[in-house]
Amino acid sequence: MEFAYTPKVQSLRTRLLDFMDEHIYPNERRQAEEAHQSYLNALKSGGLYTGLPLLEELKAKARAAGLWNLFLPEASHGAGLTNLEYAPLCEIMGRRYWSAEAFNCSAPDTGNTEVIARYGSEAQKARWLQPLLDGEIRSAFAMTEPAVASSDATNITCSIRREGDEYVIDGRKWYITGAMNERCKLFILMGKTDPDNANRHRQQSMIIVPADTPGITVVRDMALVNHYDAPFGHPEVVFENVRVPADNILLGEGRGFEIAQGRLGPGRIHHCMRMIGMAESALEMMCERVVSRVAFGKPLAEQGVWRERIAKARMLIEQTRWMVLHAAWRMDTVGNKVAASEIAMIKVIAPNNCIQVIDDAMQAFGAMGLSQDTLLVNFWAYARHLRVADGPDEVHRNAIAKHELAGYANPKGK
Structure with a gap:
């Protein structure tokens, strides 16, 4: 490597x-x-x-x-x-x-x-x-639904049914990032074209839905840890009798899960890469704060508890960075599917490690760390949402464990 x-x-x-x-x-x-x-x-x-x-x-x-x-x-x-x-x-x-x-x-x-x-x-x-x-338009990815546990993508209920030369879409989605922006011109939507297929991973399809198609209603923006993320937003969106040309289907019926797996690998690791940058910024803010702030007669930087937290922050960031680099290297060399376990590991490690760094930085700022006068609250909200977005920690841990146990369940020669 x-x-x-x-x-x-x-x-x-x-x-x-x-x-x-x-x-x-x-x-x-x-x-x-x-x-x-x-x-x-x-x-x-x-x-x-x-x-x-x-x-x-x-x-x-x-x-x-x-x-x-x-x-x-x-x-x-x-x-x-x-x-x-x-x-x-x-x-x-x-x-x-x-x-x-x-x-x-x-x-x-x-x-x-x-x-x-x-x-x-x-x-x-x-x-x-x-x-x-060209960056002229924006888009949204409509997958998560409020009525089901979307951490299991086979649960989605949004219907995509064929009628002649069109597909008709009915369903309710939420936390659809970017869909509150006036420049969002298309959704890539995941729904079910074949809900009775015995293979649960062949029931879903993805389809391109122009944002100005009749029947699409943006119900409300959803707060992210009580924060409304303008100008992007994460709204709840209803699709009611939304008709799009049959040619808008991506790759063909029943290929939605396959596309999702290909899409989410890079998306997950990109989130983790950005998360490291936020944690670095949080550590910089914490260091600047503790060298300039005096409590009980000496700078915070001279107090053991803050040296311990800063040392821990540096170690957590470096651990995360090297795990992310290793996962990226694996994706490049063996492909996203084979590197699934490494991707799952960094998807759990990155937000959890970086939340700790950000939280300690907030503590260093005291009341100010909870206010709008620093970026730390925004950092924390981003990191916390990553423990749910693109699959919650529990799903990724389960996948890691299944991969680890695979060789023990059916050992060779037995």
Whole structure:
């Protein structure tokens, strides 16, 4: 295993760090103000969240700097980076959770773009792929449902039934990230085309649903740990007698679970990469705080409890980083399916380790750490939601255990 940065990655990393210093960190207040105004406008009008002018400005700058679509391994569409090469770059973007969109590297667009690029028909690519690659539109992935335990994807109840040259969709989804944004122009929706199939993993299909199709109702935005995430949002959406052309099906009926597994592997590891960046930022904030804050006659940095917490934070971050790099290397060398156990492990390890780092940083700030005056509460909310998003910890731990026990259940020669 060789995890050293290639010259190409080193160059991109240097340029990305410079971009963060010049354009992202100085605009934190403006981003927060524009996001809050977007939320207030939607609240007043009962409409969707408007995009942020700042992000449109930054997209143009990032594209001009060659820092665009870095997540795509296909050189024809993106930077041609492997998962291992993308890891340190995604980590840098994670230092400010909103910055990934400036580089057209934000979820769920990354996963949806990969789905269309890899599984879409030529007609689907012609209509949707280039606008996504250009950052002109946004998208959403409609899978989670409020009425069932969506951690088991075979439970979903949303119906996709064929009627002539159309599919008719009926169902209710929620926590559909990005769907509150006025620039969200399509859903990739997972539902059941063959609910009676004896093979539970062949019941589901995925289909592209234009966001302006009649019958789609955005019911409400869902708070994420009591935070409304403008301008993206995570709304509850109802699909009622929604009709789309039969050509909108992805890969064919019964292939939805297969597509989901291919989509979620990179999506999960990208979340973990960003999570490391947030934890690094939290540790920086904690260190700055404890060297400048005096309690009981001496700086916090000279008190044993804070040295212990800082040492623990550094170890937790490094453990997470090396596990993520190893998982990325495995994905590149043996494929996502074979690397499923490594992906599951980092999906549990990353949010749990990083939550601890962020929580200790919040403690260092005292009351301020619970307020809007630092980014730590937002970091904590992002990390906490990752223990549920893209599969809860319990599901991943179960998968890891099954993989570990497989050789013992039917030992060779017995």
